Each structure stands twice: as C-alpha cells, then as structure tokens.
Amino acid sequence: MKRNHKHVLTRPKKSSGLLRNAGLSSTQASDRLQREGQNLLPGSIPVSAFKLVFEVITEPMFLMLLAAGGLYLALGDRGEAIFLLAVVFVIIGMTLFQHGRTQRQLEALRELSAPRALVIRDGVEKRIAGLEVVRDDLLVLREGDRIAADALLLEGSLEVDESLLTGESVAVSKLPQSSDSAPDAQLYASTVVTKGAGLAKVIATAQETAVGKISTDLAATTEVPSVLQRRARRLIRWLGGLALLLALMQIALNIWWNQAPLLPSILSGIAFAMAILPEEIPVVLTVFLALGAWRLAQKKVLTRRVTAVEALGGITVLAVDKTGTLTMNRMTVAAIDGDAGKVSTCALLASPRDTVDPMERALQVYCAQKQDQESSILDHLNKTGQDAIHEYALSADLLAMTRVYQTTQAREYFLAAKGAPEAIIDLCQVSSSAREAVHTRVAEMAAQGLRVLGVAQARWTAPDGQTSASHVSWPESQRDFVYEFIGLVGFEDPPRPEVPEALAQCQRAGVRVMMMTGDHLATAVAIARKIGLSEMPVTLTGPELDQLSDEELKLRLKEVNLCARLKPTQKLRLVKLLQASGEVVGMTGDGVNDAPALRAADVGVAMGERGTDVARESAALVLLDDSFASIVAAIAQGRRIDDNIRKATGFIFSVHVPIIALALVPPVLHWPMLLMPAHIVLLELVIDPACTLVFESEPEERDVMDRPPRAASDSPFSFAAVFPPLVQGLGVAVLLVGTYAWLDAIGWTQELVRTIVMSALLLSVLLIILANRDHARSLFAGLLVPNRWLRRLSLGVLMVLVAVYAIPWLREVLKITPLDIMDLGVILVVIGACALWLELTRLYFFAQHATVSTRFALDHDRGKLG
Template sequence: MKDIEIFKRDINQVLEELKVDPDIGLRDEEISKRREKYGENALTKKKGQSLLMKFINQFKNFMVIILLIAAVVSGSLGEIKDSIIIAIVVILNAILGLIQENKAEKSLEALKNMTTPLTKVMRNSKLIQIKSPELVPGDIVIIESGDYIPADGRILEESSLKIEESALTGESLPVDKNTEVPEGDKVPLGDRKNMVYSTSMVTHGRGKIVVTNTGMDTEIGKIAKMLEAEEKVKTPLQIKLEELGKYLGILALSVCVVIFLLGYFQGRPPLDMFMLAVSLAVAAIPEGLPAIVTIVLSLGVQRMIKKNAIVRRLPAVETLGTASIICSDKTGTLTQNKMTVTKLYVYDELVDAVNIKDISDATSNKVVEIGLLCNDASISQEGGEKKAIGDPTETALVVLALQKGLLKKEQEELKPRVNEIPFDSDRKLMSTIHETDEGLQVFTKGAPDILLERCNRILINLEVKPLTDEIKEKIKASNIGMANEALRVLAFAFREIQEAPENPTSDNIEKDLVFVGLVGMIDPPREEVKEAVKKCRMAGIRPIMITGDYKLTALTIGKELGILEEGSSAIEGKELDDLSDDELIKNIHKYSIYARVSPEHKVRIVKAWQANGRIVAMTGDGVNDAPSLKTANIGCAMGITGTDVSKEAADIILTDDNFATIVAAVEEGRNIYANIKKSIHYLLSCNIGEIVALFIALVLNIPSPLIPIHILWINLVTDSLPALSLGIDPPEADIMSKKPRDPKESIFSEKLGFFIGIRGVIIGLVTLMAFYTGWNHSVEVGRTMAFLSLAFAQFGNSISVRSLDKSLLKIGIFSNRHLIGAIFISSVLMLTVLFVPFLRNVFDLALLNSNQWMMVILYSLIPLTAGEILKQLVKSK
C-alpha cells in the first residue's frame, strides 16, 4: 500500500483493502499467497561478487598491467627467472588484497549476526509468535514497551503508546502515537502519528497495528533504494597511485625505447640491447609498491580493529587522513542517547541534579519520590549492572532516584500503587494513587504550564503553603530558563485524598494539587567527544553536527562540545529548502549545526562541502544517515546502535559507537599516507639510481655495471622488507598538528620529487664509482663492487628517507626496529649470493679483498650522509 494513502484513510478502509479482520488475523491460505506475492519481510541485499571476480579485480590496475606485460616479454626472451619473480610479486599483491577484503566482510557479518527478533501476531484467531521476516501485509501485530517495530503499519488501537523513531527521523524524544487521521495534505514522516515504522522501538504503552508494508516497501526500504543511486567516489590514495602507476608505466616504456635506440646506433647487438632495455624497464617500476601499499593498508586496518573500528574498504582508513570535514549525527553519536536529569527546581532554588545524592532538602526528596513512583519504567539487572528500561524520560527519573539510593521495586512495596490515570498526549499529565504512611496520596507529573494551573498550593520544606501569583511567576520563569537551555522540563505535584475512586478521572483527581518542583533533563554529550573535538580543531578538521532534533537542543549540545565556534551559526531544514544548491555551496562554510533535517538534506550538505573541495567524513547510526554515509568520501557507521542499512553504506564501522574513535582513525590515516610516501621516496630514488648508473654507462660506451639478474635480485631484496618496514614507521610527533593535505596535491608534493631525483642521482653515481674502482681489476670485480655498493647504499637511504625535514638524531636511528631488522635480513641475503659458491657463479660475482670492501663501505655511506646534509640545506632556505 502507498503510505501517503494509508495515514489519510479511515481505519476501516485500510482493513477492508487489506482484507483482514483485526480480531481473527490472516488465515493460513491467505498467508501463503501474500508471502509468495510480497516475499520476505527483509531488505534485499545486493548480490556479492564471486571469489574469482574479486581476485580478477585485483589486477585492474595500470601498474600491475605494465608489470604483467614485462613478465610476458621477459619470459618470451628466455629470461624465465625475471618473469617468475614479477609474476610472484603481482600474484602476492592480488592474494593480499583478496584476503583483506574477505576479512573485512567477515568482520561485518559477525557484527550483523544477531538473533532474529520475534513478533506477536494474530493469526487464525490465535495470538502467536513468529520471526519478523515471516510477516506479510495484513498481519495484525501486538506491540508493547520494549518491542521493535517489525514492519510499517497503521495503528488500530493504542494505550499511552510512545514510539522512539530516532533511527528513522533523527528525533531524539519518543513520539506520542494515536489512531487519528492527521490534518493537512503534506504531513512529514515524523508527524504521522497514526503510523508506526520498521526499526522503531516502543518505549511506552501498548498497541495493535495492521502491517501495511514489508521489506523494501517500508520507509527504510525506500531509503535503501536511494543508496543504489549514489555512486561511490574514489579515495585520494586510489587516485594518486593510479596516477603514479601511469607515470611509471610511461617512464618504463620511454626508457626501453631510448636505451634500445641508443644502443642500436652504437652498433650493439639488437637482442642484447632489448634485454638491457627490459631490465631497465623493470628497474624503473617499483614492482613491490602495489604489494607494499596493500600490506601497509592491511596493517593499518588491523591496528584500527584494536582501536574499535572495522574497515570495510581497504583504502578508507587512509582517506580519513585527508578529511577536513567530519559531519556527525547528534543522537547517540555526540550524545549518550540517554535522557539525564541535570537540573532540579524547588521553591526559589535551582540546583544541579548531577550531585543529587548530596542534596538533603526535604522538598527535593519529594520530587524524586514522585518521579520514581509516578512512573512505568523499571530497573533490570544485567550481569551485575543495573539498567533502566522504558520511556527515556521516565528512565531518567528512575536513575535519578537510584542515585539517591532509592530502588523502584522497594519503594513500590512500601508505597504500592492502587490506581492510576495513564499519560494522555492531550492532557499531558500522568497520575498514580499510592498507599503511604500519611494515607492515600495522588502523585502527578506532566507539562509544567498545564500542571501549574491545577495547583493551588506549594510544598516548601515539607510545609504546604498557598500558591500565590508571585510564586507562580517565579516557577514559570524557572521553567522558561531551563527550556531555553534545551532542557525538557517536567513538573511534579501531589495531593492527599480520603479514598481512591474506582474510576479516577482528571476532574476528580488532578485538581487542588500541591506543587512540589520541576526537573530539567537532556540527552547529554559524551565526555570523550569534547576532547575529540579539540583534537579535530588542532588537526585543522571542522566538526559539523547534523541532526533531526530541534535547533535549540542542537545549539546547546554544539556549544558545550565546542562544535559551534565563533563566527558560525545553525540552520534548520526548512531554511535549507529555501536555498538552491548553488546558494548552499556558496554559504556552506557559515554553518556548523544543521537541525530538523531530512535524509535528502544530509546528502545536500555533504555534496556542498565536497563541491568546495573538502574531503568529508560522515558519522551516523540511523537508517536516515545511510544515503549521506554513502555519498561522503568516508562513511563511518556505529556498530552497536547502527542499523544494518547504515553499516552496509559505510566504509568504516565504529564498534564502540564513539565519535572519539574517528580522531584515532584520522591519525592512523595520516600516518599511513605519510608512510606510503616514505616507501615511494625510497623505492623511486633507489630505482632511479639503477637507471642513472646503467644509462650513463651506456652513454660512455663502457661495460654495464650491472647485469639483469643483479637488478632483479637487488629489487627483490631491497624493494621488499625495507620498503615494507617504512610503511609501518611510527608517526611523527607533529602529525596531528598539521592541516589536512589538499586531496588535489601531487603525491610528490613537499619537494618529494626533488629529493627523489637528487637521491637517485647520488645513488647512481656511487654505483658507477664503485664499478669504475673495481673495473681496473676485472669486470667481475667491478660489477661485484657496484652490486654491493648499490644495495648497501639503498639500505642507508631507507634510514634517511624516514623524514623530509628532521635529522636522524631527532627521529632516532633505532626508533623503527622493524626497519633495522629488515636491513639486517636483506644484508644477509645480499652476502649469501656472494659467499655461497654456487650462487656466486650464477650471479657472476667475485670475492673482494679488504681494500675493495673498505671502498664498498665508503661508497655505501655517501647517499646516507648526503641525504642528511641535503635536509638541513633545504630546511635552512
């Protein structure tokens, strides 16, 4: 059924169209027909890719394709070793990516693997329990406090029914429901009081509904469909690495052509020149980079799991390092999603209720007592921890009493309830009658303005006195003051009666009351979020609050958390409707808080920031957050309170529902990107050194200082462990005091390209010098010295590239123990091919004397020393 018709129709019309009797429910034959027609009451899932397709997708990368071509060419020319080494690296990269992708999916499935909820439904004239996915349109469902709404439905009967719809509408307080048809043509979702919606929860009362829509036809189903239309943008790292792959591919092909033509015109054999060109092409491309990037990201993901975050898409954790905007939902993300009493007013005195246990005022105690007993919430014991269950407003009062040492069950035994008048949304009051030591007493709570009009006396220090107009004005002023602080205010009163009427009514019970006091409550902010917001500011990240709650409440929370900074303001959804997309893009920087917004508004806000060149992270937990989570560059869903739809749309899931975890993810992301740049710095400068050495030797028409197997072995040894160790380098101390990098900036920014070029030339010249020194003895000795000097020079280079502006003494030579271990292992591998006779013959190497070893050590230290001097020279300019 179409919802726009359902909430406007009479109940009998809805039942007639659904062909169901509310007292009998559906019969078995009809249930089977409808299940076949409407399917399961669940959101449809997109068909996942097969394992084979996921594996094939790992090869859809320009750099990987170039490497595969090089492997084929090498193999076709008889260089089977070269071909095998390249193929192993490429396949290893694909396997690592596939394993990590599956790990993330399994982690997500573990989060979602919860018990299927049961639903009480009337079928064949019997009330039975079934699994929620088995519901069909027309089912008659019974709901009561604590139940989740299993499907969209029209209310047939209700008794003090309140539904918490924050996951769908963003409204933090429960909504009073009724059976009446709302007036007007355009009624917002949150104001359709005669409807209930899937994923909402009953916080108070009970009711009977008829299911109108199931599965993808529900409101959350409609939002799920919206997700299909949003395309996922590529992360900055993906873009930069694709660009780098293209540059290196073009470089490799250019080197091949230039070297081949140069050798050809020198009269060298074409086949030899082609083999040399292929070797140089392999040297030009750091074939270990794709695997290293994947492994570095994977290790970052594992660290994030320990910090309560599951990364669903591998590059996502890095992208947080570029985030300059974090858009966050309020309820449950910035706040505790738990109403808490913060203020208590008794005659002419406003006190802080946070320290209620230290307040001994008798009148305050009476407020607490009324709040506890005129209350349908309860306390449950779960694993040694007391937990309040029921309407958030009432649970706040139960918790307040608990802080005073008053247990609801004990107090109800001492002062049992003998009758009641349930809360009514029109009356806005609730009253209960209790037997006390002083006799029968009526306890009443409700809206301050209404309850005050029913009072003619006031309790002051346990003395009942007349309620004068002057005192009334003071009470009203206190009510307004708390309301202006975005507190939800309740008033409390009582009266003594001689006997309890059999049918108590508002007229005979809720009159001539004795006013006792007021309490103000709010869903308070998480304490750790305040510090997280400060860190965001320090890191140049702007936090933004986007909520479906009221503007005043959002402003109060925003100010307390530091989100509403000087010069920024708040705006409501209806004001956003008056702004065109261009106007919103132009003025987006003016607003730090967005209140009373819809899912469409959230998507517009994210896109407006993106249009201003910002990388946007969006946090949220509700179904209404899902479209914006997917639209954002990085979507962060809450793992505990988050809905399945929001988790499916997100890149990262925070298992502790803590906004502060985002800050840890930002630091991790920044460090990952910095470390990947260190690996690129190291790999490219080393490979350029190889190219420089071979190219100059060719131009000078002297023997090549390295043969193809030397290049491949050095690349295998030096491009693996040392480069990987740089990828897990500890973060620099000032990493979170820098502004987010511009996502458009080159990966070679901050003079990285200059440093790579200079270091590469120095390594290349050192290699030539070592070859020339040994060449006087023999070509084999020269190549051995070049082979060793190049490798050890690269090891020294790996230590120096850890920072572009800080010396080794400042960052600590041994602060990355993994790198020291990698250099040791790689050095052993290099020396093994020299000192094992069989391998020495395969590699055409020669043993060196002591003088030659001294020269190798001297040459090897030159790039490290030059790199450190270069840092200081560039820094001083």
C-alpha cells in the same frame, strides 16, 4: 518525555503462549547452525591461488623476466636462466604471502561489518551477527533495522521497504496474521524496516531466502578502485609504454652505436625496461588500504568500504551529531527544583516500571541511589506488589501523564503526574506570580542545556459505593483532578569525558568540527560550551537555514560551527555546500533519515551501538563504541596511512633513479654493460618487501595531528610530491655512476667494478629507506624508532650479500668477484657519500615543510582557522 504509543512493541507476559518457550535456547541455536550452516548470502568470490599466480606472471615485469630467461638459454647461460626463473617462483611466493595476509584482514573486516540481528535466546534479548541467525529464531525488529532472514511477523506492525526485491519505492505495511501463509505477515531478508516495531519468527535463512535465491549471479562483484588506485594504474600504464619505447630505442642504440650483437642488446633493453617500471605502486596502494582498514578496526572503527581509508587523512570538516557522539546518550538527573526526595519520588511514581524511556530510566537510577525520598507510597507498593491501577497517557492537547495508585484507604487514591512544565502548571491551581516564577526557573534550567519536566501530585476520593478499584468511574481527563505543584526535574545527557581533549586535537590538526543536531538550540549551545566546541558566537537553526540561498548559506557557514533544529534534508544540503566550498567532509549519523547525508559525505561515519542498520550500511565507517574520540583516532590513523603511502611511493621513485642510470649510461658511453636482468631481480627482492612491509608498518609521525590536512587535490604522484625523491635518487645515481667511471678509468676489472657498484647500490637501498621514513629525523636517528620489518629486511640484505660473495655459483651468475679490505673501504666511502647526500636533501626539503607547518601554527594561534 513525548511518548509515541503507535509503534511501541507490547510484550506479552510470561504466561503468554507466544513466548512461553522464550525463543530458542543457545544449545538449540548452536545445533541448528551446525546442521544448516550460517545465514550467509553468496558473497564475492575470493581470488583463487591459480588466478593470482596467472595475474602475477602476466604482469609486464614477469613477462620481461621470462623473456630474459629464454634469451640466457639461447645464449647458453644456463646458470643465469635458472637464477631468473627461480626468482620468479620466489616473487610469486612473496605475492601469495602478502595477498593471503591482506585477504585474511579483509575477511575479518567483512565478518565484523556483517548486519547484526536482535533475537530472543534463552528468554532474553541478545544482539548477534546476522550470519548466526537460524530457523525459528525470534527476531526483535525496530525502525531502521535490516531484516536478517525471511520471517513471519507475530506481533506489532511494520512498514517495510521491499524495493530491493520489487522495485517499488513505497513501503509495504505488515501485520501479524493467524495463518502462516498470510502475505501481509511475510518479511524478507535484506529488506528494511522504515517504521514500527515487531516480533517475527524466522522461516528461512541464507540461500533459502527470497533474496538468496536471486543473489548468486551478483556474487562476483568487487569493490570499485579508489581515486588513488585509478591514478596509479594510469601512471603505470604510461610508464609501461615509456619503458617499452625507451627499451626499443636502447636496443637500437646498442646495435648501431656499440655494434653489439642482437641478443645481448635485447637483454640490455629488457634490463633497462625493468629498471624504469615501478610495478610496486599498485601493490602498495592495495596493501596499505586493506591493512589500514584492519588497523582502524583495532581502534574501534570498522571500515565498510576500504576506499574510505584514503579520504580519512584529508578531512577538513567533521560534522557531528550531539547525542551519543559528543554526549553519553544516557540521561541523568542533573538538577531538582524543590524538595528533592518528594519531587523524585513523585516523578518516579508517574513513570511505568518497565520502561525504555531514557528520562524515566534516569529517574529510576537516581531514586535507587538516594535514601532521603518519601517512602510511604513506595513502601506500600513494594510490600503489596501493586502497580498503577489506572493511567492517563500523553495526548496532543496535554503533554502530561498521570498514574493512579491505591492507598491504604479503600476509596482513596494517589495521583502522580509529570510532563511538560507548562502542561503541569495548567493542571495546578497556582497564582499568576507563582506561574511566572516557574516559567522563569524553567528558562534558567533550559539555558543550562537541561530538559525539564514538571511534577505534580493529587489525592482523590472515589464516590460513595465505589470501594473497589475495578468498579471506579474514573474522570475522563487529568484536568478533572486538583493537583499540587511539587517542582521541576532537569535532565542532561552529559558530555563524554574524552571529548574536550579530542576536540582540542582536531583544532590543532586544522580539522573544523561542526555540531549538526536536531536538538533544541539552547541544549546544543550548553553542550558546546561545556566541551569547548567553538568560540564562534553565531549559530544557525533549521528554520533560518531554509530562508537562505545556497550562496548566502556558503558565506554563513564560514562563521558557524553549531547548527540546531536540523532536519535530515537540511543536513544533506549542508554537507553538499561544504563540499562545493572545497571541504572534505566527514559526517556522523545514526538514523534512517541520516542515510542520504552519510552517503553524500566524503567519509560517512555511522554509530555502531545505537545506529540503525540502514545508517551503518550507508556509511563508509562504523564506530563500534559511538565515541567521538574514536573518530579523531581514525583521522590520525588515516593521516598515518596517507603519510606511509607517500613515503613508500617516494622511496619507489627515488630508488629507481640510480637503477635506471646504471642501466642507461654505460651503453650510451660505450661502457661495458653493468646491470643485467639478474641484478635488477635481486634488487626487486629487496625493494618489494620494503614497499609493502617496512613502510606499511611505520608508526605515525610526531606531528601527525599538529599540521593542516592535505589538500584534496594533492597526490603522491604530483610533481611536488615526486620531485624530492627524484633529487634523492639523482644524487645517489651520480655517485654510483661516478664510482663506476673512476674505477674503470684506473684499470680495475669489470667484475670487480660491478661487484663494488652493485654492493653499494644494494646498501644504498637501505639508506633511501631510512631517508624516507621520517623527514623530521636524521637517517640514523630513525634507527631508534622501532620497525620490526626494517630490522628483518636489513638482516635479509646482509644475508644476501654474504650469500652472493660466498657461493661460487651465485658469483658466476651475477658476474661478480670476492672483495678484499680495500674494496670494502671503497664501498664504505661511496655509502658514506650517499648518506651525506640524502641527509642534505632531507634537511633542505624538511626545512620547507617546517616553514609551512610553522605558518599553519601561527595562523591557528591568531584565530585565522576559526
């Protein structure tokens, strides 16, 4: 109910010269946008196709391919050389396709995350993308807005943070001036309104703005890689060094141990190095995080920093504001103590008609829906078109307001008052017992989480001779009238209907939800009770928090899920202490003062509908619908992305083990060389799309929100994460090497042995994909779970096998031979054995995973998780 008049924008009436044209028309704005271009500052320069191709061919894998092609030419094997070089172009094409797909999604996200602007078009306020603002647009500016273009202030008063341009941390006051060149009226693009409200006319956009003229040099900046991406790069560098060292050792071993010629030995070393190097990992992370951000946008969650996608799945504490996140951010009349019609009518008359106050709007909605209100005054006002002829505003010493109306009698006036219950009671002449009864009722309504207003009315007759309202000598204070107490109105911001189920999801997922609000404790407790937030009886308020040391507060936070009457600095302190206790914190906010806490949180979440630009730009994620359920959906999506990254990296480690074994073992045991660079390149044509397309498209697992969050220190490259895939790959490697040894021992030709083992290896890649899709399902049960890219990849593998068997030139390049029924039977036996091994390892490691999940569920049921 408290109203701050200092910074309220007063709009001129339609006859005013300022808004006579009601801003630009849609047609004018569209024409100007076409002529002058979008209001877009120089952005990051996209990677050109030439640069991307250069980066691809200078990677270690492709340098080795080029080296192998050159060696084949030196040996006179033109077919092998042509095949390798052709594959280089194929993989470059695949890389360009994947990069283009990722880049398109990132560009779409950048457009969504661009600053928004509130403009007046065609006479109405309209929220548009900042890049659609044009010269002569009228900008409506409020506290927390980032100014979309250079402009001149026409109305209101502002304080603006211009530190982006000047380096000065003190906000600058802005006032409208008659002269267009007045410096106090000048507003600059990208600066932030820290206080006030105003109306401004755009004078420059895009590169014509002050910040646009100096931002070109900053356009080439790129986003800092995530922690996981940095770990992956270190791993690849380490494995690259190891691959080079082992390849040199193998070359030396071939020459010394097998008495092999130099060039074939180098080819063998290159094949071995290519088998070791898992160059797919950085690509997987880049693609998964970028496309994950796009998928989040489909769930009404905008990602402003792609690296936040990585932290989403690990959130352990979700700190949320009450208003607008857990509640509707829309006040409604929930209870009336007294004659409902009389109370609501009087409260409505005590409110301005053109209001933005949420409680006054709630009164308007309530009265429009009710038919039993007293209508004599309203009927008279509606017929005559009159409004209040005098008003007493809220003041620091009296939290009540009164509006005065002319009745049908010349000197008689009706006064409607509303305000804080204690202030209204002070205006009324009531007995002490009646006063006590009102206070008791107010306390009861407040305990239900309602915001309570008192309502009173009065009749007053002007002195003789003052028959015209314009000549009335009005009393100086509301206290000079004799009021009659009418009753109380209770307002509530109702909980969002989807919140209880979303909270239950968080509890099942081991994510602790804490309410951190600046609202009253009683209101916060009532909402928490309605939505089932927590059964913890202990609460914490801002004043109590200030009395605790950091160590005391850490202990207190273990038993508190509701904090009320908080200041922004206190929210920041709570976030940092939770992080210091090992928690991964997600936090919501909407105001300018929430920005430090949003930036400090592991995942800051800003409100898209009611949040300020500063909050949105400080946060990693923006809720497009301000719904708590969207946050929970984002956590589930984050866990899905995290799961799929782990599946893809597990697949990469697993599939490289048999390739390494088949490249290493034959030279060591004096066997003929089995895998050549051409074979490994053929395998890469299957492995690359499996990593980036198949696993990225995997649906979320059934228990994604029924298990605890992963530990903050957990990594897909840790020994615990890598060990099961290595065991998978080791078993497949033993079976394939054993098949090679057995077939060679019984006298089968080298080409036939290579054909059988190579075919089995290629098909085992598909089996390893199935084994890593979902550890809760058997290999072939996973085929029932749809994944369009898996179907396409499987079809592609079969087409490749048919092609290499049917095309003589390819058979010659790969040094393989056609197969008969017996040969196919051997392949099927080997593949069956590989499938059995993969299923046994899946069952063993899944049993361990299930034990952890069961223990988590039991701890949750026993209340150990709070």
